[in-house]
Amino acid sequence: MSEKSIMLTGAPYHILAYGSLLGTSLFNTCFGTIIQFKTLPILQFSDLQTRTFPWYFGLQTTLPIVLAATFPSRRPLGAAGGFQGVLDASNVWGTLVPLATVFLSGLANWVVLLPASTACIAERRKQEEKDGKRSWDPKPHSQEMTALNKKFGVLHGISSLLNVVNIVASVVYGFTLAERLH
Numbered sequence: 346m347s348e349k350s351i352m353l354t355g356a357p358y359h360i361l362a363y364g365s366l367l368g369t370s371l372f373n374t375c376f377g378t379i380i381q382f383k384t385l386p387i388l389q390f391s392d393l394q395t396r397t398f399p400w401y402f403g404l405q406t407t408l409p410i411v412l413a414a415t416f417p418s419r420r421p422l423g424a425a426g427g428f429q430g431v432l433d434a435s436n437v438w439g440t441l442v443p444l445a446t447v448f449l450s451g452l453a454n455w456v457v458l459l460p461a462s463t464a465c466i467a468e469r470r471k472q473e474e475k476d477g478k479r480s481w482d483p484k485p486h487s488q489e490m491t492a493l494n495k496k497f498g499v500l501h502g503i504s505s506l507l508n509v510v511n512i513v514a515s516v517v518y519g520f521t522l523a524e525r526l527h
Contacts, residue, residue: 355415355426362411363522366447367515369404373397374508387481391466398459405451405511409444412518416440417525439521446514450507458504465497 351357381390416436418426424433431440469480469490476487480494 356417359412359415359417359522362408362415363515363519366404366408366412367512367519369401370508370512370515373401374512387479395463395466399455402451402455402459406448406455409448409451413444417522419525436521439524440518443514443518443521447511447518450511450514454504454507454511458500458507462497462500462504465493465500469493469497 378394381393385393413428413431416426416428416430418424418430424430424435430436431444472487472490472493473479476490478486478490480486480490480497486494
């Protein structure tokens with residue numbers, strides 16, 4: 346029996362994709378964003394986030410697809426690998442649900458909440474010019490700015506919640522992956 350090069354299997358790409366997904370999410374959420382917020386002036390922080398988040402949410406959306414495509418097989422005795430293995434009834438809760446959750450939460454952030462938040466920020470900047478006051482300045486604010494701040498808070502809150510759900514689902518999948526490697 347000839348040994349197939351590990352590079353010709355999905356295994357290394359699966360591990361690298363999982364590490365990239367969890368590492369990026371944990372670093373961005375627990376370290377990067379917090380350090381940036383505490384270090385940068387608010388406008389620079391906002392601009393940096395606006396440029397970073399499309400890539401971040403793009404990774405959260407595409408890496409679960411890579412994980413599904415490279416899902417390790419249990420053959421010859423068990424379920425197939427790849428998309429077929431992810432869809433196998435034995436892998437619904439440990440694999441399909443977590444990967445679908447990661448994909449859908451990343452996609453929602455990328456294509457719905459990010460554009461809505463970016464538009465809201467642009468509206469707030471226009472309103473700041475009208476009001477002669479920044480959105481984060483102490484109250485009182487105009488009714489328009491109060492409504493925009495509330496809207497942004499809701500969008501940011503939903504996005505943050507989806508990000509936490511994304512991380513939890515990634516960790517859950519990590520336990521499935523560890524069990525398959527054991």
